[in-house]
Amino acid sequence: MKNKTIAAWLAFLGGPLGLHRFYLYGAGDMLGWLLPVPTALGLYGIERLQQWGQDDQLSWLLIPLLGFTMAGCALCAIIYGLMPPEKWNARFNRSAAPDAPPGRTNWFTVFAVTTSLLVGAGVLLASIAYSLQHYFEYQVREGRKISQEN
Template structure:
């Protein structure tokens, strides 16, 4: 059985990945998928898919500002933005609450070990506050418009 050269065994598996930086990237730009690109590289296809629903959600907000609350397309598009922001906050929380040993085993197996500080805790707290508010607003918006459509459909049937 052949063994790999000694230089190959000592080569680092990849660049150092900071849990603090990953948490804050997810908090600030996670709806665009930048946290996935930071952790998994430029070839991560899921990271490249994040901007599509985020952009559609922003387009829905712009439509509602332009055409008012009666625009049905904006009713469908705005929750996409809320869900993308909510999932980004969830990822920030998950990154921040991952134990340092597990983080190092997954992202820094051959490099320097990462030790968390207060910046991660503050990031998790901010992500929890923003994520909860955005998720509740998204659910309220979606359910409100769903029931408005049901009432409108019932009125059309009764006429």
């Protein structure tokens, strides 16, 4: 039986590695195997930023992948946590009664949803701000190059 609270915490804590997908759908889930790719690319972007500095264009393209993956997994945790028990059990525990305990919401589920909302929103906004800041700084540098040529 798949527990809603465990799935929400796995989506929040191990979502970028696909742990919630493996828990819910098994080891054959393709999306679960694909989730670590943007996570690894984002971590590689952080490594490039530390090595080459803030002017590395590839790093400011790669780092938001990690943030958007984390935010998407936090959203999955919120969706799992807020799913009604009847819908949860019908989807993930088909042989159980509609009001079976694994689909019920408890305080640990509420903490998972709240934490996912706080951290996910912060990570999403930080990723958007980081991307736009570096994009506009790049545009200004290119504009200065063009104006110096004239």
